[in-house]
Every structure is written in C-alpha cells, then in structure tokens.
Amino acid sequence: MMFDVVVVGAGPVGLYMAALLLQNGHRVAVLERRATSGRQTRAIGIHPPALAALDAVGAAHPLVSSGVRITHGAAYSGGRKVADMDFARPSAEYPFILSVPQYLTTHALESRVIDLDPGALHRGVQVEEVVDDGGHLRLRGQQSGAPVEFLGRFVVAADGVHSAVREGLGLEPRLRxxxxxxxxxxxxxxxxxxxxxxxxxxxxxxxxxxxxxxxxxxxxxxxxxxxxxxxxxxxxxxxxxxxxxxxxxxxxxxxxxxxxTSRMVSRMIHGRVALIGDAAHEISPIGGQGMNLGWLDAVALAPIISEALRTSAGGPATKELAGFERDRQRAAKKAIWQASLNMALxxxxxxxxxxxxxxxxxxxxxxxxxxxxxxxxxxxx
Known part of the structure; x- marks a missing residue:
C-alpha cells in the first residue's frame, strides 16, 4: 500500500497532521496501535493560536460549540484574592482558552479525517520498523497478529512520548x-x-x-x-x-x-522521517502546552511536505526542513521554560x-x- 505520507499515531496531533495533508490532496495513511479510541479527558486546554490552526481543517467550530470558554482567571491565597487574569486580551479572533475533554477533540479530528478519506485511518497497527530503501519508506509491523507493510514517501511520527518510530531510529531524547x-x-x-x-x-x-x-x-x-x-x-x-x-x-x-519530566530529541528531522508533538518534545502538563505545541508543529511541517510532494523528485526539501526543525525546537525550549516557571510558582x-x-x-x-x-x-x- 503506497501513500504520499504515513502518519504514525492517531492522537490529536497525528489526526490533525493527516487532515492538513488530506485537504491538500495527498494520499495519507494514519496508523494507530489502539483498536479503539479512548474516553479519557486528559489534555483539556486549547489556546487561541491552536484554535486558529484547528479552524484551518474545520475542527474549531464543533469544539468551541461543545467546550467552555475561559476568558478570565483568578489567583487566591489564604482565602484572599491575589490577582485577576484576563485571557481575552491577546486574541480578537479567539478571546478565550477553550476547555474541552481530549476525547471530544480527538473525535472531532477523527471525523474530519474520515470525511476527507474514509479509508485513511488504520487501527490496530503496531509499527515495528521504518526502513528507507532509497525510493520510499517501508513501515513494517503487525495488525491483528498478521504482518503488514505500508509504503510512504514521507513518514510523520506523532506516536507520543514512547514513540516506536523514534525508538526505531535509535534516538534517545534528553530527559529532565x-x-x-x-x-x-x-x-x-x-x-x-x-x-x-x-x-x-x-x-x-x-x-x-x-x-x-x-x-x-x-x-x-x-x-x-x-x-x-x-x-x-x-x-x-x-x-x-x-x-x-x-x-x-x-x-x-x-x-x-x-x-x-521533559524530553527533547536533538533532531526532529531524519531524512524523510519527521517527529512532531510528544514524540519530539514532551512538555510538563502544567500549563497545558503539549498538545497545542504539537498542532503548531504540524502547521509548520505540512506545507513543506506538500511542496516537496508536488516536485517531480519528491525530495526531502532539506533547507526548509532544517528551518522547520530549528524553529520548532526553539518553540519547544520556550514552552519547557514556561512550564518550569509555572511549576516553580x-x-x-x-x-x-x-x-x-x-x-x-x-x-x-x-x-x-x-x-x-x-x-x-x-x-x-
């Protein structure tokens, strides 16, 4: 089965990446090891820049309709109010932080992927190795106990903190x-x-x-x-x-x-394999930045891959991918610093x-x- 891009991981970040690429007319496979989607609330905060990104695939409106708009915050100590915070000021388009259970976010993005291509999502697939044969990338693994193989011109690993793709590449992220x-x-x-x-x-x-x-x-x-x-x-x-x-x-x-803990890989790009979201950088959940950061990774990466796929060679767009890696690692370091500050507080x-x-x-x-x-x-x- 040959695809333009194989996305590993059907969490919010992987599904969003797939939706961006499918909207651009590419053939995409999303591989997910879990047989069914979960009902965990988990990550709940969606920040204004991420809402703008979600709007690009038509997912913002249903989430805003089902979530809680947090426009203000307050800090107390000893029963006395210390400070007020206004979250509405920085954004005219989305003057709030949206609070919504992660399973609803995942469902909205999965529905969008299925609308774009009913056959894109492949559940129960455990990826065991990614092999570059020079022409394309081969992803080998198991599905329902049987060997399975997918071929892609690019691979995007969005398979979380314990990324199988990252492990297969022999990468050991810096752990703190x-x-x-x-x-x-x-x-x-x-x-x-x-x-x-x-x-x-x-x-x-x-x-x-x-x-x-x-x-x-x-x-x-x-x-x-x-x-x-x-x-x-x-x-x-x-x-x-x-x-x-x-x-x-x-x-x-x-x-x-x-x-x-926090983790960061030294490189997010390995030829035609890209790591995004928690597979590339794990951020403390205090502050709610991790999922949002992964979506912004996808926003930056999708047009680079799309442009490379449109060229006759379909090469890895080395210069552009290097710029992507540099910018997104800078953003991840900033998020880690912000989370450290939140925890110190x-x-x-x-x-x-x-x-x-x-x-x-x-x-x-x-x-x-x-x-x-x-x-x-x-x-x-």
Whole structure:
C-alpha cells in the first residue's frame, strides 16, 4: 500500500497532521496501535493560536460549540484574592482558552479525517520498523497478529512520548526530571467560580482548578511526594484542606497522579522521517502546552511536505526542513521554560515568603504591560 505520507499515531496531533495533508490532496495513511479510541479527558486546554490552526481543517467550530470558554482567571491565597487574569486580551479572533475533554477533540479530528478519506485511518497497527530503501519508506509491523507493510514517501511520527518510530531510529531524547508531583481529578462543579480558571497559591503548594463542559471541574493539586494510588476521597480532602472548597468525592469521573519530566530529541528531522508533538518534545502538563505545541508543529511541517510532494523528485526539501526543525525546537525550549516557571510558582513556600511574593504579584498584575505579558504567556501567544 503506497501513500504520499504515513502518519504514525492517531492522537490529536497525528489526526490533525493527516487532515492538513488530506485537504491538500495527498494520499495519507494514519496508523494507530489502539483498536479503539479512548474516553479519557486528559489534555483539556486549547489556546487561541491552536484554535486558529484547528479552524484551518474545520475542527474549531464543533469544539468551541461543545467546550467552555475561559476568558478570565483568578489567583487566591489564604482565602484572599491575589490577582485577576484576563485571557481575552491577546486574541480578537479567539478571546478565550477553550476547555474541552481530549476525547471530544480527538473525535472531532477523527471525523474530519474520515470525511476527507474514509479509508485513511488504520487501527490496530503496531509499527515495528521504518526502513528507507532509497525510493520510499517501508513501515513494517503487525495488525491483528498478521504482518503488514505500508509504503510512504514521507513518514510523520506523532506516536507520543514512547514513540516506536523514534525508538526505531535509535534516538534517545534528553530527559529532565523535576521535583514536582501532582494528583488531579474531575468532579461535579459545586463551586462559585463559574467559567473562570482559579489558582490557589498556598504554603503547602499550588491547587489549580478549571471548568469543563457538563458541569464538571478539574482540580490539580501539587504534592510533596509521588502518589501511587490516588483516591477521590483523599483528593477531595486535600482540596478542602488547602482551599476551603468542598468537593463531592462521589461525583468523581477521573483521577490520576503523575510526576513531571521533559524530553527533547536533538533532531526532529531524519531524512524523510519527521517527529512532531510528544514524540519530539514532551512538555510538563502544567500549563497545558503539549498538545497545542504539537498542532503548531504540524502547521509548520505540512506545507513543506506538500511542496516537496508536488516536485517531480519528491525530495526531502532539506533547507526548509532544517528551518522547520530549528524553529520548532526553539518553540519547544520556550514552552519547557514556561512550564518550569509555572511549576516553580506552585512549589511550597514558608507563609511569610509566600505572602511577600503574592504581594509583588498582586501589585505587578495591575500594571498593563505586565498583565498583557502574563495573558500572552498563558495563552501561548
């Protein structure tokens, strides 16, 4: 089976990449190892630049219609408001951060891919190796226990943090670990915060809270040590202890605990194989940049591949791909730095030091220039 581009991974980034290429008239195969799509909420924040990108494939409107528009945020400490944040200012087209469960995002993009080519998505395919035979790339693996092979002129690996394609290329990304651990859960929203995002800057560590559709609110709590078996009851108790907010543990629909690492490959381009999204750069989930960063990788890469495919040689467009790699690695480093700053903001502090820092933040946020900078950072402008 010969294709212009084989995309490995049918998560939000891989599906988006496929939709861009299919819209440009290319023959695309999307290979996904999972037999069915999941129902995890996982990544929920879509920033304005990513919404503009999603609009290019017709996916922004259904997501905006089903999500929560977060236009404002607030920071509290000790029951007192420290600062207000206006997320609407940086973008006229999308003056909000959209909160929507990841499974709805994946569904919208998968539907768009199927609309463009009903046969593009191949599930249950485990890629085992990618071989460059000089004419095209051969992807070999298993599907339902039987050997399978796909041929492509280009391969785009969007198969996540544990990328099989990256491993097959023998790449070992640079790994950094952080002294930060979190537990998060989705509960019925009984708060008075409406559609606002809320940060609680407390001596024991930060608590973050974000609205989701259908009257759900996500809570993320920083811990001092790894949590092996998180429970809704324990998380609800911790939320109330730190913030005073009562959460009904019986209403929990998702709970997860995680530590934080970042990974970056030294190269995103290997001949006619490109790594994007988490396969190329894993970003701390604090700040919600990872999925958005992957989409912006695809926005930059798709026209380069399209132009190369239109030439008679169909070569790898070496100069353009080198520029893509340089620019996207710079963006990933910036995102890693921003995530590190977000995590540092949430670490425990002695009450006196915390109060002094919060006072500085409260005064600074009233300055238009600083307020604009904070809004742009939080919305990935």
């Amino acid at each position: 670990t952080y002294p930060d651990y979190y537990v998060m859960g989705d509960f019925r929203d009984d708060s008075t915060y409406g559609d606002n995002a809320v940060l609680f800057l407390e001596p024991g560590g930060i608590v973050e809270s974000f609205p989701l559709p259908d009257g759900i609110r996500r809570w993320v709590v920083r811990l001092g040590a790894p949590c092996q078996e998180p429970t809704p009851h324990a998380l609800a108790a911790l939320i109330e202890k730190r913030t005073g907010s009562a959460v009904d543990s019986a209403s929990n629909t998702m709970i997860s605990a995680f530590g934080v 949430g670490r425990p502090l002695p009450p006196k030091v915390l109060n002094a820092r919060n006072a500085v933040i409260g005064r600074a946020i009233t300055l238009p220039m600083f307020s604009e900078l904070v809004a742009r950072r939080f919305t990935m402008h």
